[in-house]
Amino acid sequence: MDNERGFGFASEAVGVETMAAGGGALPRGFFWGAVKAGIKASGNPDLAVALAPQGATAAAMFTSNQVVAAPVTVGRRHLAATGGRVMAVLVNAGNANCATGEAGIEACQQTCVAAAETFQCIFDEVFPSSTGIIGVPFPAEKVIRAMPAMQDALGQTPDHAEAFARAIMTTDTRMKVARAVIDIDGTEVRIFGAAKGAGMIHPQLGAPTMPAHATMLVYLFTDVYAEASQLREIMPAAIEGSFNSISIDGDTSTNDTVLLLASGASGVRLTDRVSEAFDNALKLVCESLAHQIVDDGEGVGHVVTLHITGAATTADAKRVARAIAHSPLCKTAWSSADPNWGRLLAAAGYSGVAFKPERVTISIGGLQVFALGTRSPSFDKEAAHKAMTARKYTIAIDLGEGEAECRFLTCDLTEEYVRINADYST
Amino acid sequence: MDNERGFGFASEAVGVETMAAGGGALPRGFFWGAVKAGIKASGNPDLAVALAPQGATAAAMFTSNQVVAAPVTVGRRHLAATGGRVMAVLVNAGNANCATGEAGIEACQQTCVAAAETFQCIFDEVFPSSTGIIGVPFPAEKVIRAMPAMQDALGQTPDHAEAFARAIMTTDTRMKVARAVIDIDGTEVRIFGAAKGAGMIHPQLGAPTMPAHATMLVYLFTDVYAEASQLREIMPAAIEGSFNSISIDGDTSTNDTVLLLASGASGVRLTDRVSEAFDNALKLVCESLAHQIVDDGEGVGHVVTLHITGAATTADAKRVARAIAHSPLCKTAWSSADPNWGRLLAAAGYSGVAFKPERVTISIGGLQVFALGTRSPSFDKEAAHKAMTARKYTIAIDLGEGEAECRFLTCDLTEEYVRINADYST
Numbered sequence: 004m005d006n007e008r009g010f011g012f013a014s015e016a017v018g019v020e021t022m023a024a025g026g027g028a029l030p031r032g033f034f035w036g037a038v039k040a041g042i043k044a045s046g047n048p049d050l051a052v053a054l055a056p057q058g059a060t061a062a063a064m065f066t067s068n069q070v071v072a073a074p075v076t077v078g079r080r081h082l083a084a085t086g087g088r089v090m091a092v093l094v095n096a097g098n099a100n101c102a103t104g105e106a107g108i109e110a111c112q113q114t115c116v117a118a119a120e121t122f123q124c125i126f127d128e129v130f131p132s133s134t135g136i137i138g139v140p141f142p143a144e145k146v147i148r149a150m151p152a153m154q155d156a157l158g159q160t161p162d163h164a165e166a167f168a169r170a171i172m173t174t175d176t177r178m179k180v181a182r183a184v185i186d187i188d189g190t191e192v193r194i195f196g197a198a199k200g201a202g203m204i205h206p207q208l209g210a211p212t213m214p215a216h217a218t219m220l221v222y223l224f225t226d227v228y229a230e231a232s233q234l235r236e237i238m239p240a241a242i243e244g245s246f247n248s249i250s251i252d253g254d255t256s257t258n259d260t261v262l263l264l265a266s267g268a269s270g271v272r273l274t275d276r277v278s279e280a281f282d283n284a285l286k287l288v289c290e291s292l293a294h295q296i297v298d299d300g301e302g303v304g305h306v307v308t309l310h311i312t313g314a315a316t317t318a319d320a321k322r323v324a325r326a327i328a329h330s331p332l333c334k335t336a337w338s339s340a341d342p343n344w345g346r347l348l349a350a351a352g353y354s355g356v357a358f359k360p361e362r363v364t365i366s367i368g369g370l371q372v373f374a375l376g377t378r379s380p381s382f383d384k385e386a387a388h389k390a391m392t393a394r395k396y397t398i399a400i401d402l403g404e405g406e407a408e409c410r411f412l413t414c415d416l417t418e419e420y421v422r423i424n425a426d427y428s429t
Numbered sequence: 430m431d432n433e434r435g436f437g438f439a440s441e442a443v444g445v446e447t448m449a450a451g452g453g454a455l456p457r458g459f460f461w462g463a464v465k466a467g468i469k470a471s472g473n474p475d476l477a478v479a480l481a482p483q484g485a486t487a488a489a490m491f492t493s494n495q496v497v498a499a500p501v502t503v504g505r506r507h508l509a510a511t512g513g514r515v516m517a518v519l520v521n522a523g524n525a526n527c528a529t530g531e532a533g534i535e536a537c538q539q540t541c542v543a544a545a546e547t548f549q550c551i552f553d554e555v556f557p558s559s560t561g562i563i564g565v566p567f568p569a570e571k572v573i574r575a576m577p578a579m580q581d582a583l584g585q586t587p588d589h590a591e592a593f594a595r596a597i598m599t600t601d602t603r604m605k606v607a608r609a610v611i612d613i614d615g616t617e618v619r620i621f622g623a624a625k626g627a628g629m630i631h632p633q634l635g636a637p638t639m640p641a642h643a644t645m646l647v648y649l650f651t652d653v654y655a656e657a658s659q660l661r662e663i664m665p666a667a668i669e670g671s672f673n674s675i676s677i678d679g680d681t682s683t684n685d686t687v688l689l690l691a692s693g694a695s696g697v698r699l700t701d702r703v704s705e706a707f708d709n710a711l712k713l714v715c716e717s718l719a720h721q722i723v724d725d726g727e728g729v730g731h732v733v734t735l736h737i738t739g740a741a742t743t744a745d746a747k748r749v750a751r752a753i754a755h756s757p758l759c760k761t762a763w764s765s766a767d768p769n770w771g772r773l774l775a776a777a778g779y780s781g782v783a784f785k786p787e788r789v790t791i792s793i794g795g796l797q798v799f800a801l802g803t804r805s806p807s808f809d810k811e812a813a814h815k816a817m818t819a820r821k822y823t824i825a826i827d828l829g830e831g832e833a834e835c836r837f838l839t840c841d842l843t844e845e846y847v848r849i850n851a852d853y854s855t
Contacts, residue, residue, distance in 0.1 A: 135768075332678065346563070377564075426765065
């Protein structure tokens with residue numbers, strides 16, 4: 004678990020728990036539920052709703068991809084129209100409603116109308132999301148037909164929240180949830196997050212209100228009382244070190260969305276006094292979810308934390324991390340626990356960041372493998388190989404250029420990944 | 430063969446032939462040879478020499494990777510010292526002599542000294558190259574010990590040129606050679622090229638004289654009479670549309686090198702009158718070699734030409750092509766002949782190039798699959814799948830933004846690629 008900590012996680016310390024770790028403590032003011040609408044070929048639940056009957060303030064961050072799925076276009080319009088207010092989140096898995104043209108926009112709007120009628124809110128207060136295959140006409144009628152059943156499925160228990168988290172899964176093998184609770188003068192402020200994503204994962208989320216879409220979908224619920232403008236302000240810092248610092252395959256989706264909803268039901272206002280504790284709790288929830296996404300990545304055998312230090316700037320550090328995280332040669336070497344540090348160095352070398360190899364040091368799992376421009380005197384291939392057989396470990400690279408650093412979470416590339424993705428739409 | 434033509438090849442038309450296609454017609458003024466020096470674990474020939482006993486003018490282009498192998502550092506110094514003059518090219522496969530520190534530089538220099546003594550030239554007229562594993566101390570003594578045998582191995586027949594081309598192979602399964610002959614007032618000017626490379630292939634060669642290294646090694650021999658400055662001038666145009674327009678895995682090597690040598694032995698000067706024909710012949714040789722490299726890429730099942738049109742600039746077109754060529758999701762879909770155009774569109778969307786999806790059209794193997802922001806009315810999944818079962822086909826994407834275009838050659842990502850690269854250094 005040392006590496007989770009390395010990525011910034013300290014679940015035990017601050018009350019960030021998975022659902023399995025215990026009941027209760029869900030943010031007040033929300034209902035969750037899921038049903039089978041018949042969109043997933045598997046027949047599993049594929050339509051989820053989160054409802055804030057009293058409404059919630061909202062902020063969202065979307066991928067910077069030029070190609071936008073219909074629900075992203077619609078969701079963005081709705082957030083703009085309401086100034087950041089959401090009553091119902093309507094998510095389906097199995098069809099991304101992306102590259103579906105005007106017909107896709109209309110289909111999405113029809114489902115929002117049906118949800119607004121069912122949950123008695125205005126059309127603009129419905130926030131739609133879709134994930135699944137791209138380019139297949141969206142079956143709006145299946146979503147609409149499922150609305151009555153959805154109304155009956157909603158509830159406030161952990162089971163209801165789990166049902167939401169499970170229904171949004173596609174190639175995920177595990178549900179991804181995280182929670183945090185902070186105590187403000189004796190009142191609990193709660194955060195609950197649910198996420199999905201296992202492939203096409205390299206989120207590059209733009210500033211809140213930017214356009215875009217998602218194969219990574221993240222929903223963050225809290226009962227703190229906050230203006231939408233406050234949510235937009237605190238969101239980027241939590242996202243930068245979590246969802247914007249992971250990559251499974253380097254493919255930035257057309258649908259990546261992180262939605263933060265605040266019901267206000269705790270009665271605690273997000274004042275300056277509260278904000279540090281709240282920001283930290285939000286970060287921990289985001290980091291836990293980001294970690295869960297990589298850990299459940301398609302075909303993943305090893306979760307690798309890249310800790311880049313000694314960079315001239317943080318942007319440089321991230322650029323080096325991304326080059327390594329996207330290098331098929333680095334990733335295939337990790338799959339066989341091969342301490343091939345030459346590939347790490349080569350990928351850093353083509354990242355576009357200037358550095359001198361003779362100043363670089365590289366450690367794998369705490370064992371130095373490269374120093375002073377050549378193989379480390381202490382390089383022990385067997386020991387390094389053994390360290391890399393662990394499910395999780397850290398590769399530390401010091402560039403010797405400055406003081407900036409970053410942590411970036413990624414994974415190996417396996418034959419299983421190729422098998423999964425060679426079969427996707429067939 | 431239509432797709433080879435699509436990438437700009439027209440072998441039959443202009444006398445560019447593989448060695449197998451017929452004997453003779455090698456450029457005069459060069460000797461080639463290869464021996465077993467014991468560097469490759471396989472025991473195959475692993476040391477090659479090309480000798481220009483009267484000397485040759487020379488220009489080289491290297492990768493822009495920050496990390497430089499010892500022979501690149503040394504080779505660059507030598508070209509600078511001689512002003513672009515080479516007598517002996519000394520290439521080994523099996524060890525890249527990269528990330529080997531000062532000891533690697535010294536080892537490389539020792540081999541150059543031995544070659545200079547053997548071939549009776551000055552030290553600076555030896556151009557060294559290495560390819561193989563990174564970070565393992567370079568066995569200079571094996572190269573030095575092989576020098577006498579190398580002297581005996583040299584010759585001017587196609588068999589000798591083939592021996593050179595085969596000895597430089599690493600994970601290549603096929604020798605890669607191409608030739609062209611042009612007729613200048615009754616005198617033949619000949620070009621012969623030999624290349625190696627199957628993985629870590631995404632050359633981004635900088636301007637001649639820039640620093641760098643190579644897993645792609647290319648040697649171009651001609652008997653035209655040209656100044657080194659002329660060679661430096663004509664080289665970039667030939668490289669841009671060939672070696673700088675291919676990618677197997679997106680990993681830009683630490684050793685990529687293209688060396689162009691002109692012996693002058695034809696007696697034909699590279700004047701303005703001759704240069705158009707010569708430039709075209711050189712381009713065809715480079716395009717043929719580039720195609721052969723991708724066709725023999727590690728685990729490659731399908732060779733895909735990306736023809737990007739309607740871009741605002743050529744740089745935009747290349748950026749879109751590179752994003753698609755490096756997308757694991759696009760590449761895995763190709764491996765199973767899956768006409769998943771949504772992944773193509775998504776990768777174009779995150780390339781950083783601005784475009785409007787509703788103006789984009791996509792065809793696969795000549796069949797339109799996407800138009801006007803959605804699936805093409807004529808999309809026929811079975812037909813598109815069938816077109817993609819071909820070994821070679823073209824994916825054409827029109828961005829609808831301008832007049833610029835590019836062709837970029839790439840390949841699928843297969844389980845075999847993962848297997849090959851998960852095993853490399855073990």
